[in-house]
Amino acid sequence: MAHQAPPAVEAEGIVKRFGPTLALDGVRLTVAPGEAHALVGRNGAGKSTLVGVLTGLHRPDAGTVTFGGEPAPAFGSTAAWQSKVACVYQKSMVVPDLTVAENLFLNRFETGRPGGRLISWPRLRRRAAELLAEYGVSVDPTARAKDLPVEQRQFVEIAKALSFGARLIILDEPTAQLDARGIQRLFGKLRELQSQGVAFLFISHHLQEVYELCTTVTVYRDARHVLSAPVAALAKDDLVAAMTGEATSGTAAWHAPASKVRKDAEPVLRTEGLALDGEFDPLDLEVRPGEVVGLAGATASGNTALGETLAGLRKATAGRITVRGRAVRPGSVPHALDAGIGYIPEDRHLQGLVLDRSVAENATLTVADQLGPWGTVLPSRTREFARSMIASLDIKTQGPQQKVSGLSGGNQQKVVVARALARGPSALIAVRPTAGVDVKSKDALLGVVRRVADEGSAAVIISDELDDLRVCDRVLALFHGRVVATFGSGWSDRELVAAMEGVGERE
Structure with missing residues (x-):
């Protein structure tokens, strides 16, 4: 009987906690020598935490990791870990x-x-x-x-x-910045290296790439191992169902009620042939008064770039944007603000907040011209404005003068929302508005977006979080820069995820 080589990596019973958060709950993974093995799951499934464990960045609270049948190096021994495994990140x-x-x-x-x-x-x-x-x-x-x-x-x-000396390479979203030819060149090189015995753990949101490159797939969901199976034996519908926890015939979860948006109403926000080379293809979009539209997409879908283009952070290479019939100057944040676009950025720490400044200062950044005569800013008027926003959004704070660094994540995000709403926008663009907040804050924030629309404005939610998109009247799924499917409010998790992952297209 031929001797079978030990796995390139084997993880068993891995548990990892960050404070009260259970990031990995007894998961397992086995990658054979020379194998291309996919690890998939929705955001929060535990993939990134496992990568941290496999590369020696995180010490597991329980469980074992072996490379080639030998125990993993001691925690903190960088050179020893480098000889076993490496990760090539998206960036x-x-x-x-x-x-x-x-x-x-x-x-x-x-x-x-x-x-x-x-x-x-x-x-x-x-x-x-x-x-x-x-x-x-x-x-x-x-x-x-x-x-x-x-x-x-x-x-x-x-x-x-x-x-x-590493014989296991982790590829974390390696195709996110590649065009079709670049992807094929990458895959060709990976196959060559596999023939030399190099194993790859392939992490991707693009499931069709899993079927093209990998022989085995492991699915995590909610920090737990769901299945490991040969790719060829697993139907795409079954793979999506494993990722979402929703059977193919499953009924839709809660969604916004049937839209009451008047289809004959003049659009508040309109794009005509809007495009950004290398990010998204020409898009015609109309959002009417009272409507919340979702732009769903995973990494490299182009949806985040689209949101930043609408807000003036990026300059479109083609097309135009109008708000209530008024053209918006391309690539100009001040002009977008003046035209009536409010913006909730993807990362509140990098783009949304000045952490060592007060709640009042952060909430009024976009309305400084309204806080005093002749370009001055009156502290009393700033505090008054901030108090109204604190009350309106139920921001839990000691008062307008508290530094935002002292607030919880959910309340920090509410301050970002307050800034976006300060000018009474006609169109609100929200990019992953509930990232990193608790369930109660998530519901409150989505309720604010819904309220903005219900009061006669337009709203766009850009996200790959299904709960963010349930509040929408209409959802457009983007994949590699183009709209591949459009859904009303009654979509199922399975069909939307399939569209975002590029395995189900419908118009």
Whole structure:
């Protein structure tokens, strides 16, 4: 009987908590040598936490991890972990201004002679060329990393990981920034490396890529292992059902009641042929008074870029935007504000809040011109305005002067919403408005968006969170920059997720 090689990685009974949050609840995963194994699940399923455990970033609270049949290295032993596993993330980790050779051997340069201090650049470039040739990567070692196409930067990262001895490479959304040709080149290289015994754990929101590249798939849902199965034996409907917990024949969960939007009403927000090269294709969109429209899509679908374009953060390469018939100047946030667009950004910490400033200061950032005569800002008027927003949105705070850094996540998000509503927008654009908040705050925030529409404005929710989209009257699913399906308010989790993942298209 032939000896069977031990798994490239095997994780059993992994438990991981972050405070009161149970991020992994006894999950398991086994990846064979030379296998392309997919790990899929909705946001919050536990995928990223498992990657942290498998790469030595997180110490599990329970469970075991082995590589090639040997126990995982001691926690904190970076070099030992590098010899076992590496992760190539969606956002490239190469240093853009360094050459390929410098990136490959960063922090492990050799000097010209023993005991010397000077780096032998010819030797470095020669070693880099040999390493790249060993794995069939056709990249110039002297080229700057920033000048390489995205997939070539990924090849460099993979070659670097293999040079440490790693035989397991985790690919986290590797196709998010690639076009169709780049994806095929990446997949071709991965298949070559598989033939050399390199194993890949492939994490992606694009399920058709799972069927194209992988032989086995593991599904996590709500921090638990749901199934592991051969890809060829698992129908796409069954895979989506495992991810959502909803059977193919399942009934729809709660949704907004049937829309009362008058279809003959003049649109509040309209786009005509709006496009951004490399992000989303030309889009004609109309949102009427009282309507909440969802733009659903996973990573790289183009929906976030679309929201940022509507808000003036990005400049469209084609088309136009109008609000109540008024044209909005492309790529101008001040003009978008003046035209009546309110914006809730995706990341409240990076784009939404000045953490060391007060609730009042943050809530009134967009209306500073209304807080005093001749361009001045009167503190009394700022506090008065903030108090009205605190009361309207039920923000739990010690008062207008409290720093937002001292608020809970849900209340911080309400401050961001207050700022977006401060000018009484005609059209509210909300990107993942409930990210990182508790269930009670989530319901309150979605209720605010619904109320804005019910009072005669238009609202657009951009998200891949199904609960965010249930409040919508209409949902458009985007995949790789184009609308692939349109749903009324009665969609099922299964059919919407299938459309977002690119395995079910309908217009």
